[in-house]
Amino acid sequence: xxxxxxxxxxxxxxxxxxxxxxxxxxxxxxxxxxxxxxxxxxxxxxxxxxxxxxxxxxxxxxxxxxxxxxxxxxxxxxxxxxxxxxxxxxxxxxxxxxxxxxxxxxxxxxxxxxxxxxxxxxxxxxxxxxxxxxxxxxxxxxxxxxxxxxxxxxxxxxxxxxxxxxxxxxxxxxxxxxxxxxxxxxxxxxxxxxxxxxxxxxxxxxxxxxxxxxxxxxxxxxxxxxxxxxxxxxxxx
Amino acid sequence: xxxxxxxxxxxxxxxxxxxxxxxxxxxxxxxxxxxxxxxxxxxxxxxxxxxxxxxxxxxxxxxxxxxxxxxxxxxxxxxxxxxxxxxxxxxxxxxxxxxxxxxxxxxxxxxxxxxxxxxxxxxxxxxxxxxxxxxxxxxxxxxxxxxxxxxxxxxxxxxxxxxxxxxxxxxxxxxxxxxxxxxxxxxx
Numbered sequence: 300x301x302x303x304x305x306x307x308x309x310x311x312x313x314x315x316x317x318x319x320x321x322x323x324x325x326x327x328x329x330x331x332x333x334x335x336x337x338x339x340x341x342x343x344x345x346x347x348x349x350x351x352x353x354x355x356x357x358x359x360x361x362x363x364x365x366x367x368x369x370x371x372x373x374x375x376x377x378x379x380x381x382x383x384x385x386x387x388x389x390x391x392x393x394x395x396x397x398x399x400x401x402x403x404x405x406x407x408x409x410x411x412x413x414x415x416x417x418x419x420x421x422x423x424x425x426x427x428x429x430x431x432x433x434x435x436x437x438x439x440x441x442x443x444x445x446x447x448x449x450x451x452x453x454x455x456x457x458x459x460x461x462x463x464x465x466x467x468x469x470x471x472x473x474x475x476x477x478x479x480x481x482x483x484x485x486x487x488x489x490x491x492x493x494x495x496x497x498x499x500x501x502x503x504x505x506x507x508x509x510x511x512x513x514x515x516x517x518x519x520x521x522x523x524x525x526x527x528x529x530x531x532x533x534x535x536x
Numbered sequence: 537x538x539x540x541x542x543x544x545x546x547x548x549x550x551x552x553x554x555x556x557x558x559x560x561x562x563x564x565x566x567x568x569x570x571x572x573x574x575x576x577x578x579x580x581x582x583x584x585x586x587x588x589x590x591x592x593x594x595x596x597x598x599x600x601x602x603x604x605x606x607x608x609x610x611x612x613x614x615x616x617x618x619x620x621x622x623x624x625x626x627x628x629x630x631x632x633x634x635x636x637x638x639x640x641x642x643x644x645x646x647x648x649x650x651x652x653x654x655x656x657x658x659x660x661x662x663x664x665x666x667x668x669x670x671x672x673x674x675x676x677x678x679x680x681x682x683x684x685x686x687x688x689x690x691x692x693x694x695x696x697x698x699x700x701x702x703x704x705x706x707x708x709x710x711x712x713x714x715x716x717x718x719x720x721x722x723x724x
Contacts, residue, residue, distance in 0.1 A: 307690075310683065310684060310687075311683070311687065311688070311689040311690075312687060313689065338717070339684070339713075341659075341661060341662050341665050342665065342669065342680065342684050342713075342716075343684040343685070344658070344662055345658070345662055345665045345666045345669050346669070346680055346681050346684040346685035347595075347654070347685050348658060348662075348666055349666065349669065349670060349677070349681070349685075350595075350681065350685055351591055351595070354591050354594065355587055355588075355591060357554070357557065358557075358561060358587045358590060358591070359587070361558055361561050361562065362583060362587075365562070365565075483673050484673045484674050484675050485673050485675050485676075486672055486673040486675070486676045486711065486712060486715050490673060516671070519671070520671060520723070521723055522722060522723065
């Protein structure tokens with residue numbers, strides 16, 4: 300049994316006595332194994348903490364609902380008046396928040412197509428594979444063809460990002476948004492970069508709250524477009 | 537036992553339905569508040585302990601330490617809550633009475649001795665890990681949660697999720713762990 304299997308069996312509580320002894324011995328003699336064991340043990344604790352915090356938030360939302368129920372129920376005419384007031388404030392809010400910012404301009408001044416860093420196209424590359432054709436099309440700005448070629452080839456994790464880029468360049472925001480979200484959900488390559496492009500799409504679509512969320516994520520992750528994200532956040536606030 | 541939560545079974549809670557979670561929360565809340573009044577705690581503190589005790593109870597249902605109800609749900613939550621108040625008062629020395637054992641009666645001890653009440657705080661390394669773990673994609677979090685928190689085997693995960701094969705699950709898990717390590721390594 301290899302070391303990975305041994306850890307797997309430990310964390311799924313299926314170690315037998317002999318395997319437990321091997322594990323104990325390795326923990327004493329193999330520092331690399333010990334480090335991996337401690338990492339996964341910490342992960343177990345952290346997964347519990349995350350569940351606990353999520354649950355606590357859920358219970359707090361029950362509490363908030365109970366507080367809402369206990370609060371004063373207004374008569375019908377007051378509810379109508381409140382609705383009208385809410386409508387007026389919403390119009391005012393939309394006007395003041397979106398009226399002052401030129402979202403199209405912000406998008407245009409920040410958007411740049413991500414360069415091909417995944418596949419090396421060299422002049423003496425005689426193998427004209429479909430993947431090569433896809434990236435040649437991408438690099439030459441023929442995004443429709445790039446998508447067709449990406450779809451013909453067996454999918455590799457990084458294709459999703461370049462497909463999303465291609466759709467974005469064709470102004471198909473809906474499809475590119477779905478692909479970028481999928482990259483983040485699955486932790487495919489370029490997931491941090493995808494957040495940047497999702498923030499730009501949100502700006503283009505005047506979805507201020509989503510833009511803020513993605514930009515704040517980028518600032519927290521602190522690896523890609525951090526300064527740009529800070530600046531953009533200031534501009535849309 | 538409260539009328540509303542008598543209909544809730546361990547299986548209902550184990551399935552993780554929000555409805556069961558909500559029903560049990562509401563059904564036992566006032567009883568807990570009434571019980572906690574005697575401990576000189578603010579309303580917010582009482583609700584905080586109630587939620588923590590409820591979470592500890594729920595965790596023990598999920599991890600299989602509570603397999604059948606030998607008492608009413610409210611008795612479990614109150615016993616766990618007493619234990620937590622006991623610890624909190626000990627730390628804060630909020631009352632002048634240094635003997636807190638009066639809080640925990642024999643029945644409480646019997647009820648909670650077989651269950652797990654983990655009140656340890658995260659270490660610095662774990663806090664960093666938590667931050668990066670929380671920022672993983674939701675599919676990675678879901679898979680790592682099933683494996684490390686719920687203790688599912690790869691076969692269990694295959695049975696309960698949309699993955700096509702055990703190999704896909706294993707390689708996805710390895711990729712998620714690798715991503716997590718890289719994020720920690722890159723951002724300290």
